């Protein structure tokens with residue numbers, strides 16, 4: 036279609052929306068925000084007559100590339116270190132995608148501008164596309180990559196695993212609770228606008244450097260839909276801003292959504308990019324450098340700050356704090372170390388770091404070796420079963436962390452850990468911002484204002500609770516992370532596929548039982564808890580126990 | 586002096602990480618093992634669809650993490666009154682030392698549903714692209730051959746008003762019945778099929794709108810905005826409009842799909858498209874409108890009705906709740922059939938408007954009813970002649 040006829044076509048389809056005369060469409064999702072009805076323009080400007088062929092053409096390219104990759108034996112040069120982490124990433128990501136599709140109707144009744152609904156419906160089907168195209172990529176990996184374990188059990192794994200549970204917030208946060216908090220602020224304003232660049236642009240670049248050019252093909256195709264979704268979100272945000280009553284809620288939701296996305300996405304993607312790569316060129320950007328560019332400059336400085344003049348209260352402090360976490364407090368390194376500590380509870384293999392990796396880390400993050408080097412040397416030493424237990428049970432000066440009740444990532448930056456009694460339970464939080472999210476934000480009142488539509492944090496949020504007192508062999512069997520010989524684990528702390536070098540349920544059976552930090556914490560007396568807390572916050576970095584008090 | 590900076594590039598390495606390079610546990614386990622395929626081998630569609638939307642009754646050991654203000658998370662089964670086997674079993678309670686395992690997969694009969702159209706990304710874009718390409722070509726060919734010049738005044742009025750007004754039905758149902766319902770079903774198989782249905786309707790709405798635009802450019806006194814007044818003021822349309830709006834007001838997602846695809850579409854949609862437009866157009870020298878309307882007819886008859894039947898057949902044959910489901914579906918029939926028949930009758934004046942008349946309204950309605958009765962009995966439900974002829 037020519038540009039002129041496109042414009043006319045778009046103009047014409049504006050005639051489609053109508054106001055009901057006899058029955059109002061059902062209202063199923065509440066919000067505490069208020070919206071004024073005002074004539075709006077459809078920000079998406081998408082006509083299906085050109086949309087469908089455009090997407091089909093994109094599909095042709097993606098599937099053409101897939102065929103080419105297989106014919107060209109791409110898997111002879113992919114790095115296993117990289118592809119193993121894709122077992123985690125690709126188990127998580129189809130759910131957030133499909134949840135974004137499901138989230139769109141939350142906006143229908145709450146944003147009373149029918150012109151916007153057309154764009155939301157197109158986003159819905161885009162998201163169906165993203166979900167299935169990603170499932171398809173995973174299927175292709177399962178069929179063609181040397182080790183299908185963990186891909187073949189992907190969705191069961193993801194749903195049972197604590198890492199999957201952390202990632203699930205990035206999906207469930209879109210579809211429940213206050214409709215605007217979920218489908219607009221958390222999903223479009225923060226997750227899509229801020230974090231999809233690291234997900235869908237930074238990560239593919241790293242994949243390519245590790246011999247995998249299919250992931251970039253698929254994810255760039257996904258990302259090419261994203262700018263349309265960002266326009267959807269922006270239109271809704273401007274409407275929300277036009278009502279003063281919403282400012283307080285916007286401030287709350289931006290704080291929660293920003294901090295939660297930082298905790299979850301930076302943990303996962305940071306680990307993939309820094310610890311899942313074999314590309315140690317000094318001039319390749321580190322995750323911190325990418326973050327500074329994509330998130331701090333492009334999102335924070337160029338997108339959020341200009342909205343201040345419309346009355347948006349921006350969480351400057353939390354944005355600076357997220358950077359502080361990444362740059363000064365080693366957030367990504369702490370997370371990667373924790374994943375590797377707990378390798379036995381997962382469903383992918385984690386390659387030890389080598390001298391070459393150490394050198395790169397030290398160059399990019401000065402001081403890295405002093406903090407983490409020793410521990411990774413131990414990880415390497417303990418990676419092949421040789422009469423010892425997995426590293427988590429060995430004496431390597433690593434204190435198993437408590438979990439954050441809110442973001443469910445453990446409280447790894449030890450000094451930031453906060454403890455509080457909420458809903459009759461003593462809980463630990465990785466940071467004050469997470470405590471605030473649970474105790475203050477997700478409540479039916481906020482700063483004295485009624486917020487009856489705000490959602491709740493629910494579920495068994497500490498994974499270890501479920502298996503308190505269990506033998507590890509039973510834990511892993513219960514989750515289903517066992518290979519088809521019925522004994523070898525899916526997860527391994529190395530990449531050696533020689534069956535004699537692989538860990539099995541037999542190795543786990545002789546380990547000490549699993550103990551839930553939160554169950555133990557709640558069994559303590561208040562005095563013991565205070566002592567525990569003041570000791571915990573003196574620990575770290577790199578999980579070290581607090582030095583003995585003198 | 587010149588210096589060449591060496592470009593920094595990652596170096597490819599031979600890793601031999603392809604399937605079959607080594608033998609070890611799981612080295613040949615190359616199918617998804619977390620669900621049971623419907624047939625012997627998993628289909629491509631199943632692989633990209635099943636279990637993407639989780640269920641705490643079988644996996645999802647930590648349960649849903651975020652809830653609405655009433656504490657309910659995920660996809661509550663109570664969002665429809667219909668039940669699939671297993672629905673009355675409680676969600677496994679997890680707590681200290683409980684372990685994570687739920688019921689064996691599938692914990693609920695809902696997970697047995699498969700979209701017979703096997704819609705996913707690849708199929709949905711291919712199908713809809715073909716439709717829009719074909720339609721664009723048809724309309725363009727008609728434009729070039731000056732086919733619209735043969736239309737008489739009465740037929741021009743008919744198309745600008747009545748063919749035009751149907752776009753509003755499509756648009757409203759596409760957004761507020763189908764897109765809305767894509768949040769509500771307990772499995773990904775349901776919700777994806779429903780979202781594809783939604784896009785069919787929204788596409789059809791746009792097909793009609795853009796066709797209307799072409800006609801206003803091609804036919805001197807074609808009123809491109811007449812459809813708006815027809816939709817809001819023409820008494821013959823108010824029964825249809827009232828019913829369509831009522832469909833968007835349904836809370837129960839199964840009822841919304843059932844009332845729209847099993848009752849409204851056969852009794853009103855097909856009556857309008859197949860027994861009015863398709864029949865009247867040729868006699869009035871119009872060979873183009875039937876291709877536009879026919880695309881939508883095909884969407885419904887060959888695809889949307891097909892998944893709808895598969896979805897409800899499973900429920901009326903459910904090993905635990907067949908009777909429960911049938912009695913609720915019967916009550917929905919009792920509620921919606923009279924409303925749709927009333928709307929169909931209000932539509933009758935349209936049949937006398939073209940110069941060359943289509944077959945009689947009563948004959949068209951009879952045929953629509955016959956087809957509808959067959960759909961109903963295929964689902965294991967009953968509708969009496971008396972109910973149909975009230």
Ligand SMILES: [Fe+2]
Nearest residue numbers: 132135162165
């Ligand atoms: Fe997406």
Ligand SMILES: [Fe+2]
Nearest residue numbers: 439442465469
């Ligand atoms: Fe946290």
